Amino acid sequence: MSNEEDPVLADITVTSVEIPELTEEEQRDRLHLERRVERAFFEAGKALTELRDRRLYRSTHKTFEEYCRDRFAHSRQQSNYLIAAAGVYENLTTIGCQNVADENLTTNGSQILPTGERQVRPMTKLQPQEQQEVWLRAVELAGGKIPTGRIVKDVVQRIMERTQVPNTYQLGEVCQILAKDNPELRGKGGCWGIVSQVNDFSCSVRMWDGEYTVGLQHLKSYEYLPAEREQVREICDRINRVYSGGLEESVQKFLEMLGKLNRAYLTALEEKLLSVLESEIKD
Numbered sequence: 271m272s273n274e275e276d277p278v279l280a281d282i283t284v285t286s287v288e289i290p291e292l293t294e295e296e297q298r299d300r301l302h303l304e305r306r307v308e309r310a311f312f313e314a315g316k317a318l319t320e321l322r323d324r325r326l327y328r329s330t331h332k333t334f335e336e337y338c339r340d341r342f343a344h345s346r347q348q349s350n351y352l353i354a355a356a357g358v359y360e361n362l363t364t365i366g367c368q369n370v371a372d373e374n375l376t377t378n379g380s381q382i383l384p385t386g387e388r389q390v391r392p393m394t395k396l397q398p399q400e401q402q403e404v405w406l407r408a409v410e411l412a413g414g415k416i417p418t419g420r421i422v423k424d425v426v427q428r429i430m431e432r433t434q435v436p437n438t439y440q441l442g443e444v445c446q447i448l449a450k451d452n453p454e455l456r457g458k459g460g461c462w463g464i465v466s467q468v469n470d471f472s473c474s475v476r477m478w479d480g481e482y483t484v485g486l487q488h489l490k491s492y493e494y495l496p497a498e499r500e501q502v503r504e505i506c507d508r509i510n511r512v513y514s515g516g517l518e519e520s521v522q523k524f525l526e527m528l529g530k531l532n533r534a535y536l537t538a539l540e541e542k543l544l545s546v547l548e549s550e551i552k553d
């Protein structure tokens with residue numbers, strides 16, 4: 271365009287570029303890669319589950335938590351989120367979530383399924399049937415598309431409000447953990463925990479290896495007397511100190527056994543063994 275011409279009246283030449291359509295092979299590759307992206311968090315959760323359950327970290331690390339931190343830069347919470355999300359995802363594949371057109375197909379090919387851990391996280395504390403109910407409703411609210419984590423969280427909140435029961439637990443109360451179908455409580459079934467915080471739908475409880483937030487449906491009170499609660503609290507403090515000392519894995523197994531006692535006292539032998547471990551920590 272000449273500088274002397276009026277810019278308003280000037281002609282502008284635009285070169286068109288033809289974009290070739292994808293071949294059938296490229297279409298298949300695209301769909302395959304998209305499904306791999308969608309399943310990434312599920313595959314990660316399944317892999318972490320197997321690494322943990324088979325203790326494949328034992329040649330280099332004492333605990334699964336240390337292994338995840340060093341190998342993947344994951345906190346224990348991040349790893350638990352992925353493991354729990356994989357369980358929810360697997361549960362959702364058992365229902366016909368929503369039939370959609372070919373261009374909207376997700377991982378399972380005939381269902382709308384989650385594509386990220388955050389879409390699943392709000393459902394991890396629900397029962398399997400409730401998870402399916404929440405997901406179907408969230409898909410519906412999203413207009414038949416993959417719902418955001420916010421939509422899922424809102425639906426979960428409505429479910430919890432609908433089934434809300436009063437939280438009658440008290441600080442210092444000793445409860446048994448009922449793992450049921452909650453993957454986050456794997457290995458904790460039968461353990462006792464001391465209530466350290468009372469929430470609307472859950473309690474924070476101190477256990478032999480740390481503190482956890484547990485839903486009311488996963489707690490059962492031992493109904494101990496105040497003196498018995500104090501005894502358990504003292505035992506818990508002692509076990510926690512030894513556990514934090516980083517002793518051998520066989521020691522942790524012994525501590526885990528103490529963490530599943532259904533009585534508020536130690537036998538003479540248990541007391542002796544725990545005292546020996548405490549002396550090792552001091553040394």
